[in-house]
Amino acid sequence: MSYIEVKELSYSYNNKTNVLEDISINIEKGEWIAILGHNGSGKSTLAKALVGLLEPATGEIFIDGTLLNEDSAFEVRKKIGIVFQNPDNQFVGVTVRDDIAFGMENLCVPREEMLEKIKFFAKKVNMLDSLDKEPANLSGGQKQRVAIAGILAMQSDIIIFDEATSMLDPFSREELVKYIKTLHKDGLTIIMITHEINEALLADRILVMNKGKVYAFEETEVIMKKKEVFTDNHLELPVALDLANSLEENESHKEIRDKLWEYALIK
Amino acid sequence: MKNIIIGQYIPGKGLFYRLDPRTKIVSVLFIMIAVFLLQTIEQLLIALGVAIIMLLIGRISIIKVLKGLKPILVLLIFTFIFQIMLNREGVMIVNQEMQLTIFTALFLLLALIIWRILSRYIRYRFLLFLAFVASIFLILVYVDFGYPLVNSFSFKIYEQGLRMSAFVVVRLLIIITLSTVLTLTTKPTDLTQGLEKLMHPLKKIGFDSESFALIISISLRYIPTIFDEANKIMLAQASRGADFSEGKLKDKLKQVISLLVPMFIIAFMRSEELANAMESRNFVPGEKRTRIYELVFSYRDVLATTISVLILAGAIVLKVI
Numbered sequence: 001m002s003y004i005e006v007k008e009l010s011y012s013y014n015n016k017t018n019v020l021e022d023i024s025i026n027i028e029k030g031e032w033i034a035i036l037g038h039n040g041s042g043k044s045t046l047a048k049a050l051v052g053l054l055e056p057a058t059g060e061i062f063i064d065g066t067l068l069n070e071d072s073a074f075e076v077r078k079k080i081g082i083v084f085q086n087p088d089n090q091f092v093g094v095t096v097r098d099d100i101a102f103g104m105e106n107l108c109v110p111r112e113e114m115l116e117k118i119k120f121f122a123k124k125v126n127m128l129d130s131l132d133k134e135p136a137n138l139s140g141g142q143k144q145r146v147a148i149a150g151i152l153a154m155q156s157d158i159i160i161f162d163e164a165t166s167m168l169d170p171f172s173r174e175e176l177v178k179y180i181k182t183l184h185k186d187g188l189t190i191i192m193i194t195h196e197i198n199e200a201l202l203a204d205r206i207l208v209m210n211k212g213k214v215y216a217f218e219e220t221e222v223i224m225k226k227k228e229v230f231t232d233n234h235l236e237l238p239v240a241l242d243l244a245n246s247l248e249e250n251e252s253h254k255e256i257r258d259k260l261w262e263y264a265l266i267k
Numbered sequence: 268m269k270n271i272i273i274g275q276y277i278p279g280k281g282l283f284y285r286l287d288p289r290t291k292i293v294s295v296l297f298i299m300i301a302v303f304l305l306q307t308i309e310q311l312l313i314a315l316g317v318a319i320i321m322l323l324i325g326r327i328s329i330i331k332v333l334k335g336l337k338p339i340l341v342l343l344i345f346t347f348i349f350q351i352m353l354n355r356e357g358v359m360i361v362n363q364e365m366q367l368t369i370f371t372a373l374f375l376l377l378a379l380i381i382w383r384i385l386s387r388y389i390r391y392r393f394l395l396f397l398a399f400v401a402s403i404f405l406i407l408v409y410v411d412f413g414y415p416l417v418n419s420f421s422f423k424i425y426e427q428g429l430r431m432s433a434f435v436v437v438r439l440l441i442i443i444t445l446s447t448v449l450t451l452t453t454k455p456t457d458l459t460q461g462l463e464k465l466m467h468p469l470k471k472i473g474f475d476s477e478s479f480a481l482i483i484s485i486s487l488r489y490i491p492t493i494f495d496e497a498n499k500i501m502l503a504q505a506s507r508g509a510d511f512s513e514g515k516l517k518d519k520l521k522q523v524i525s526l527l528v529p530m531f532i533i534a535f536m537r538s539e540e541l542a543n544a545m546e547s548r549n550f551v552p553g554e555k556r557t558r559i560y561e562l563v564f565s566y567r568d569v570l571a572t573t574i575s576v577l578i579l580a581g582a583i584v585l586k587v588i
Contacts, residue, residue: 051547077549089537090544094456094488101559103548108557115559136491150548 001065002026003189004050004158009059011045019045021212023059029157032190034203034220038234042212043193047162050191051082063158078107080158081151085166087143088135096122096138096146097131103154114153121149125179141172145179158189166195177202197238201265208233221265240264276454281326282567283452288461290568294575295449301582302441308430310585311437318444327448335447336440340393343436350432357427363408364421370413374406459483460560478552485541493534500529 004027011020020042027033037043048054050061052073061068063076081103084090093099100118109117122128125145135143144164151159161180165173177199184190192203200206206223208215216229223229227245230237237245244260247253283291305311322329336343382399386392407422453461463480470476501511504525511522 048543053543053546074549074551077547082544082547084540084544086537086540088492089540091488092485092541092545092548094484098456098559102545102550105556105558106549106551106554108555111557111559111561114557118559134491135488136495154548 001062003029003031003064005060005062006046006050007060007062009046009049009061010057011049011054012057015057018057019212020049020056023212023214025207025214025217027189027191029189030184030187031205032184032203033192033205033207034200035191035193035207035209036195036197036200036233036235037209037215040211041209041233043209044162045212046209047082047160047191047193050160051080052076077156078154079156080160081154081156082160082162083144083147083151083164085163087140087147087167090147091135091143094134095131096127096133096135099135099146100150100153103150107154117153118149121153124152125149139172140168141176144168144172144176148179148183152183157187158191159183160191160193162193163195164192165199197236201238208235221261224264238264277331277451279326279452281452283325283327283448285565285567286452286571287562287564287568288453288457289465289562290564290571291449291453292458292461292465294571295445297575297579298445299442301579302438302445304579304582304586305438306586308434308437311434311441315437315441318441322444322448325448325452327451331451332444332447335451336443339439339443343439344397346439347432347436350435351424351428354428354431355423355425357425357430359423359425360429361424362421363423364419365407366411366415366419367407367417368410368413368415371406371410372416374410375403378402378406455487456484456560457562459487460558460562464562475553477556489537492537493530496533497526497530500526 004025006023006025009020009023010018012018023046035043035046045054049056050063050068052061052068052070055070063079066072066076068076091099092102097118100122101114104114104117118131119128122131125148127142127145127149130138130142138146147164148159165176168176173196180190180192181202190203192199194200201220201224203220205218206220207217208223208229210233215233216223216226224237224241225245227237229235240260241264244257244264247257302311302314305314319329322332378399382395386395389395404422411419450458459480462483463476466474466476466479501509504522505511509522509525511519511526514522
């Protein structure tokens, strides 16, 4: 059994049109998944369903073998955390320290242990000097890092980023992606919803969604070669890959193509 | 808007800062009750002296406390004047004839116009207002020529009236000083946590003090964010020609609505996202949670509570005697 299993999941907001339709995916432990798709393709709805914020109409979600439902949601959410798009709307605490503590307080972690963990995880996201700062004095990127620390402190090993970089400036965005890379190295499972194709390239596998359905779910290298997946979904390939894909398949182009691939994927 | 100050808390290290918020709330409450029990102006003046000595011991700047009085200054002065005018007991101290003639009315109108014009350009509007009130008195007393509009009347101050007005004003002064000391030296978060702990026993009658405290702390946390938002919306509306500072009252109201509607919509969207974020981090309303901050009750708190209880007891004894 895979670490995350979604079986024939459907969801609709008002019983009319399905926002999610018959979604079945498996995600392994330690994988980095990117979810791409146009606005209204159901990406965020899928993310909310994965943390049990929405109750699916039909279908099942298993996280580490546990069926997600109202009774198990509390246990499941210890394993899976989510960082939302707007840094301001998920900052619960009055200070950084309070916010990192919030999840642990809910889990009834003893105070001494909490204080230790706050220090440890604040250091991990480089916020140790700002523990007493208020959210109004933090940048968007800093707030997102605090959100990550809060999830890590709850001992979650799956983190969903629901367009978590989209409201950040380019510099903070790059920095946040750097932290996500280290989290992945530490063995966490990453699910990253994004509009940025360059961020998606970092993932092991890419899930492309279209009108609530799974359009494609394949290894990054494989999916990037399928030009039609991108044109069909109004997604833009990075220039280098676009170039590589447009070159004719013959021996003389092979070296250039490989170089272009290398360039795009390392970036 | 980044450095908006919520409440009046000013970081410091005096005696009152080191007290547990619960102690401070309870003590202030006790002392306030005691102040209400006091009967004479002499007792109150002693209490005021004690309050000032406490400020000095706690190294709290008196200027800051006085600034805290600013919003209720008008109220204080009106109470004072009303008490003087309405209470007619005891020995008469002042008996001043006054006239309202056609010239008096003219002068009054002139004073009003001058006050209105000057108040646009002068910074200390309150002093100007006082000068205006004083000039009304002077005009009523000294302008005694011209055709009388009403019969001349006299303005009388009685001893008891003076005592009562001083009594009420000093009592208000002490109470405001006490509450200012509380808010100056206690962080809003500590204050809410203190209240939460104090109201905990109310759980038996169905009052959930923890949710109450959480609501307050989240409100405090979002005040700067929402201010920021209001600012942005105002700029956006201004860039489309809205003018928030001028125009008739009707126009101003319209502008305020154009600000309030988007603010409410955004606040609702925010609250939904916040609820999602809280739920995804395993928050269950009403469930038991551990707390990162612990209130510590030390010997200082025992001392402070004892003193406030003694003050209350003393006041009760005085009242009974």
